[in-house]
Amino acid sequence: EVQLVESGGxxxxxxxxxxxxxxxxxFTFSSYSMNWVRQAPGKGLEWVSSISSSSSYIxxxxxxxxxxTISRDNAKNSLYLQMNSLRAEDTAVYYCARGLYDSSxxxxxxxxxxxxxxxxx
Amino acid sequence: xxxxxxxxxxxxxxxxxARITCGGNNIGSKSVHWYQQKPGQxxxxxxxxxxxxxxxxxxxxxxxxxxxxxxxxISRVEAGDEADYxxxxxxxxxxxxxVFGGGTKLxxx
Numbered sequence: 001e002v003q004l005v006e007s008g009g010x011x012x013x014x015x016x017x018x019x020x021x022x023x024x025x026x027f028t029f030s031s032y033s034m035n036w037v038r039q040a041p042g043k044g045l046e047w048v049s050s051i052s053s054s055s056s057y058i059x060x061x062x063x064x065x066x067x068x069t070i071s072r073d074n075a076k077n078s079l080y081l082q083m084n085s086l087r088a089e090d091t092a093v094y095y096c097a098r099g100l101y102d103s104s105x106x107x108x109x110x111x112x113x114x115x116x117x118x119x120x121x
Numbered sequence: 122x123x124x125x126x127x128x129x130x131x132x133x134x135x136x137x138x139a140r141i142t143c144g145g146n147n148i149g150s151k152s153v154h155w156y157q158q159k160p161g162q163x164x165x166x167x168x169x170x171x172x173x174x175x176x177x178x179x180x181x182x183x184x185x186x187x188x189x190x191x192x193x194x195i196s197r198v199e200a201g202d203e204a205d206y207x208x209x210x211x212x213x214x215x216x217x218x219x220v221f222g223g224g225t226k227l228x229x230x
Contacts, residue, residue, distance in 0.1 A: 035219070045156070045164065045207050047219035059218055095163055105152025105170055106211035106219060111163040 002026040002110045004096045009115030016086050016119070022079040022096030022112055030054075030074035033099035035108060036081050038092035038117075046092075049081065050099065064090075086119045093117075123215040125208055125222035132228045133198050141225045143191040143208030151210045153191040155184060158224075159204045167206075168193060195227070203229045 008020040022034070036048040049070040050059045058070055069082040079096055093116050097108035126144040133139040143153060153171050156164040166175050168184035171191065181196045195202055208222040 044224040045158075045209075045221040047221065050219070100169070101211070105154070107152075107154035107166060107169045107209065108156075108164070109166050109169070109175065111165070113163050 002098065004098065004110060004112035006094065006096050006112045006115040009094065009117045011118045011120065012086055013121050014087060014119055017082070017084045018086065018117060020081040020083065020094055020096075020115060020117070024077045024079065024096075024098075027098070029072075029077040033057075033101065034072060034079045035097045035099055036070060036079075037095045037097050037108065037111075038090075039095070039114075040089075040092040043092075048094070051079070083117070086117075088119050091117060091119045123210065123212040123220050125210065125220055127206075127208060127222040127225045129223070130226045130228065132230055133195075134230045135198055135200060137198055139195040139198050139202070139227055141193040141195075141206050141208075141227065143193070143222050144189055145191075145210065146189060148189055148191050148210065149187045151186075151212065153184065153186045154209045155182075155193045156207045156209065157202075157204045158207065164207065198227075198229055200229050203227055 003025045005023045012018050033052045035050045038048050051070045067085045071080045093114040095114045096112040098110040100109040155168040157167045158164040167178050167182050171186040172184040183194045185192050205224045207224045
């Protein structure tokens with residue numbers, strides 16, 4: 001059974017930093033691209049960042065570019081999101097999601113339960 | 122950036138058919154994916170690549186995509202189908218690369 005478990009969320013002051021982790025199990029982690037998707041309270045889904053299976057390709061949404069860094073450790077079956085210079089608008093539940101893709105499209109086939117990040121003074 | 126437009130809400134009586142649309146410029150040329158999210162839960166993929174169903178998703182869920190509109194159809198709607206539904210595409214020429222629609226709240230009357 002595929003499982004994705006996020007951790008590391010919490011309350012942080014504006015301008016602060018936080019590192020999210022996602023522990024994966026039930027599949028060959030090193031074979032899949034991985035993603036972070038967030039959801040602000042009462043709002044819709046927003047893609048944040050993606051990383052390819054070997055970390056060769058990394059992408060960010062404009063809203064987090066230069067502040068967030070995605071990484072992975074295939075030996076530990078783990079995905080990370082280092083978040084710096086946090087702003088109030090970064091407040092959201094952050095989901096770890098597995099990527100499924102081919103030449104015609106890309107979707108998120110499994111999701112974790114999410115971890116809440118609150119940026120407030 | 123590529124924009125996906127969904128109606129904020131759709132209401133349907135139990136046993137009837139619900140149709141949730143997702144509009145986008147020439148969306149028929151892209152692969153569209155649909156997610157169901159119930160309150161307090163993570164999203165679940167219900168339709169991928171326009172019309173494929175992941176294992177465990179009832180046959181009542183189906184999808185289509187043509188022209189400027191993709192549609193998620195839920196037949197014989199049940200109370201348990203009440204949720205938010207999001208469409209999503211990948212656009213290699215867009216920023217952001219992976220785009221979600223604003224979501225549609227399905228209410229079962």
